[in-house]
Amino acid sequence: MTTSSSRFGLDRLPLPPLPTRVADWRLLARTARLVVSVPAYAAVALVAAVVGLTLFVGSQNLALVGDVVVGGSLPLSTRLTVLAELYPFVGTSYGPVTGGALVVVSAMIGVNVAMAVYHLREHELTAVEGGGSLAGVLLGTLGAGCAACGSAVLAGLLSLVGASGTLLLPFDGLEFTALAAVAVLLSSYWLADGMRGGEVAGCPVDL
Amino acid sequence: MERLTRRDALATGAVSLAGLAGLAGCTGGASGGNDGSGSDDGSTGGDGSMDADSATPTATSTPTQTPVPGGRVAVGADALGDHEAAQGIEGQPVLGDVAAARGVVVVFEDPSCPRCATFERRTARRIRDELVPAGDAALVSRTVPIVYQWGEPAVAALEAVFARDATAFWSLLEFYFTAQSGLSSENVLDRTESYLAEETDLDAAGVLADVESGASADAIDVDLAAADAAGVRGTPTVFLFRDGEYRTKASGSVSYELVTGALGL
Numbered sequence: 001m002t003t004s005s006s007r008f009g010l011d012r013l014p015l016p017p018l019p020t021r022v023a024d025w026r027l028l029a030r031t032a033r034l035v036v037s038v039p040a041y042a043a044v045a046l047v048a049a050v051v052g053l054t055l056f057v058g059s060q061n062l063a064l065v066g067d068v069v070v071g072g073s074l075p076l077s078t079r080l081t082v083l084a085e086l087y088p089f090v091g092t093s094y095g096p097v098t099g100g101a102l103v104v105v106s107a108m109i110g111v112n113v114a115m116a117v118y119h120l121r122e123h124e125l126t127a128v129e130g131g132g133s134l135a136g137v138l139l140g141t142l143g144a145g146c147a148a149c150g151s152a153v154l155a156g157l158l159s160l161v162g163a164s165g166t167l168l169l170p171f172d173g174l175e176f177t178a179l180a181a182v183a184v185l186l187s188s189y190w191l192a193d194g195m196r197g198g199e200v201a202g203c204p205v206d207l
Numbered sequence: 208m209e210r211l212t213r214r215d216a217l218a219t220g221a222v223s224l225a226g227l228a229g230l231a232g233c234t235g236g237a238s239g240g241n242d243g244s245g246s247d248d249g250s251t252g253g254d255g256s257m258d259a260d261s262a263t264p265t266a267t268s269t270p271t272q273t274p275v276p277g278g279r280v281a282v283g284a285d286a287l288g289d290h291e292a293a294q295g296i297e298g299q300p301v302l303g304d305v306a307a308a309r310g311v312v313v314v315f316e317d318p319s320c321p322r323c324a325t326f327e328r329r330t331a332r333r334i335r336d337e338l339v340p341a342g343d344a345a346l347v348s349r350t351v352p353i354v355y356q357w358g359e360p361a362v363a364a365l366e367a368v369f370a371r372d373a374t375a376f377w378s379l380l381e382f383y384f385t386a387q388s389g390l391s392s393e394n395v396l397d398r399t400e401s402y403l404a405e406e407t408d409l410d411a412a413g414v415l416a417d418v419e420s421g422a423s424a425d426a427i428d429v430d431l432a433a434a435d436a437a438g439v440r441g442t443p444t445v446f447l448f449r450d451g452e453y454r455t456k457a458s459g460s461v462s463y464e465l466v467t468g469a470l471g472l
Contacts, residue, residue, distance in 0.1 A: 067455035068469045085465035092329040092462040
């Protein structure tokens, strides 16, 4: 009897490794540190983090960005002020916890993208590694919205299946931001694992 | 029946967009049985400063003084053109003069929404205290019960109060935001009655009777219909008008500086 997975050969695909040991986390940390120690990749990480954060906050007010920041006739300084007010710790759209979580996830995405770019230039990026990065960005965007609006949005989502948001998601939507962080961490680990045996900035990736 | 349908439509629309773009405000969960009071970061108050403001809300919390008495948008007012957010705006609660102000802020809000409380504390209060008295802006409130269940009787009470006294509407709204974390479906009407009896000259029992009889249903429907037509997907959502023309909208507890910047004030 042929199952659908064996028909497509999916049962022969190895599951991506999970960082279950301390050594795995040390590998991730060391690889990330080595990549961002290269000034060009540090710049890539910074730009990607800012772009990620801008994506998170801008996606929630596309009309405002289009009407006032990009379009309209306001002076440049006013446009920049309006744009800046969308960001955590500048404007008032996010509390300190949600704002901090968004900044942390954005920074993680920045490092992840820098690692992906490095890996892409030096090796061949696999689907798992690239998909993990994409999933992290998407979950981060969702997390940005849900962490901002709290349990209410989860209540709305979960009410469709008759569940209670406050019972299942007691942290008022920060769960999505945490999921984004996990996705980015996994992606970064897979990138680091893919670079195992190589060198970054003249240093061996393996411990 | 019609009210429920519109509310559901708002909630469903919010849910459908949340996964793509996320929302900086609160979206409808009224149909889901959730009856708590939530916040954006797991604390009781939305953001850090709110905790300090409303750690122990009481029925006798004293709102700040409203410098400009509450009014009603003039019947026949066409200062905002035919924008959907201005649909049915005649007679709505307003601070300032919609026809004369350079900027008009129309805010869709829910007294049970934590981000609305943040918007009230950080932004609306400054609009009220700084822009409205100077004639630079008018603030129109459109209350829509789409977040927690206790928001429904609260909005009904707001409409019943507004029918009696436009200024008391604003103080009751501020009371709800200040006392938000301690309110629920079980106590919101009792707390409302206590507040009205202690802080206003209104017939508190009459207001409660109106809430229970559904006398405010039509007024609530007007705001829900406008929110639906304007594409409101969560609260707070502010629509900004400059010199009578729609300029933009913003979702979430956006800052005072963002509002004044976008309006060019």
